[in-house]
Amino acid sequence: MPLYVIATPIGNPEDLTLRAQRLLQEASQWIVEEPKAARQLAKSLGVFKEMFPLNEHNEAEGAQALIQLLLEGQTLALVSDCGTPGFADPGAKLVDLCHQKGVQVIPVPGPSSLTAALSASGLPLKEFFYAGFLPRSREERRKAIRRWTPLKCPVVVYEAPYRLKALVEDLVAELHPDRTVRLFMALTQPEEKIFVGSLTELLAQIGQEPPKQEFVLVVDPAPPKLAKPHFKKR
Numbered sequence: 001m002p003l004y005v006i007a008t009p010i011g012n013p014e015d016l017t018l019r020a021q022r023l024l025q026e027a028s029q030w031i032v033e034e035p036k037a038a039r040q041l042a043k044s045l046g047v048f049k050e051m052f053p054l055n056e057h058n059e060a061e062g063a064q065a066l067i068q069l070l071l072e073g074q075t076l077a078l079v080s081d082c083g084t085p086g087f088a089d090p091g092a093k094l095v096d097l098c099h100q101k102g103v104q105v106i107p108v109p110g111p112s113s114l115t116a117a118l119s120a121s122g123l124p125l126k127e128f129f130y131a132g133f134l135p136r137s138r139e140e141r142r143k144a145i146r147r148w149t150p151l152k153c154p155v156v157v158y159e160a161p162y163r164l165k166a167l168v169e170d171l172v173a174e175l176h177p178d179r180t181v182r183l184f185m186a187l188t189q190p191e192e193k194i195f196v197g198s199l200t201e202l203l204a205q206i207g208q209e210p211p212k213q214e215f216v217l218v219v220d221p222a223p224p225k226l227a228k229p230h231f232k233k234r
Contacts, residue, residue: 001028001075003098005091007084007110008041010214011189015111021045023108027077031066033089037081054078054090063094070103084112088132088158114156117184117216120194121154128154136163138170145174155219161211168206171219172199180220186213 004023009015024030024041029050032038042049054062070076080089098105118125129151134141148155159167171179181202183195191213195202 001070001073002104002106003070004077004106004108005085006077006079006108007112008079008082010083010111010113010187013044015188017110020108020110024077028074029076031076031078033080038079056090059090059093063097066094067097067101087114113187113216116187117218121182121218123154128156131155131157133158142170142174145170149174152221154221157217161213161215164211164215165206168199168203172203175199182218183215185211185215
């Protein structure tokens with residue numbers, strides 16, 4: 001039976017597609033990153049599902065156990081805490097193993113903070129670089145930033161809210177302080193905000209209002225096109 005890779009809401013529950021809802025209800029079992037988040041989704045759908053936790057601690061052995069269930073005929077649904085599975089979260093090893101074993105993998109597209117941020121960025125998107133989560137140590141993070149400094153396309157960066165200030169400080173140090181960035185906070189949620197401005201202006205804004213929500217940061221290509229900083233509340 002197939003493995004369904006199902007996108008789930010990144011904030012607004014109304015973003016769950018009808019197809020995703022049906023397949024989540026039909027699946028024999030859910031493969032989840034965090035059971036607590038998945039149970040909240042299951043409760044909203046009015047279903048009870050057995051959940052198999054798959055995370056960075058058990059991904060290798062978990063994939064082996066799950067491929068056996070698929071080969072035995074179970075239909076499994078792979079979901080992450082939110083958004084589209086496979087971006088900076090577990091699941092890639094299982095999907096790759098399915099391809100190796102001849103198990104059908106069926107993507108069920110839907111919400112994604114990556115595409116949501118890029119679609120609202122206003123940047124030309126002939127190409128972009130997905131940097132994902134940068135290293136946690138300052139030295140390694142700055143090395144990573146230096147590697148994509150010469151790129152002539154937008155760069156998408158993820159980070160935990162409490163490390164946003166450190167990230168911006170490193171970007172200021174490695175890039176031009178006037179480099180334009182676009183910060184997308186709490187996408188699809190009532191408190192959603194979009195900031196467009198320079199790194200220096202963003203750093204000042206963070207000092208006044210430290211973020212608590214998840215975010216996506218898009219760095220404009222060099223040379224920067226300066227824009228007046230502003231927050232837009234949705």
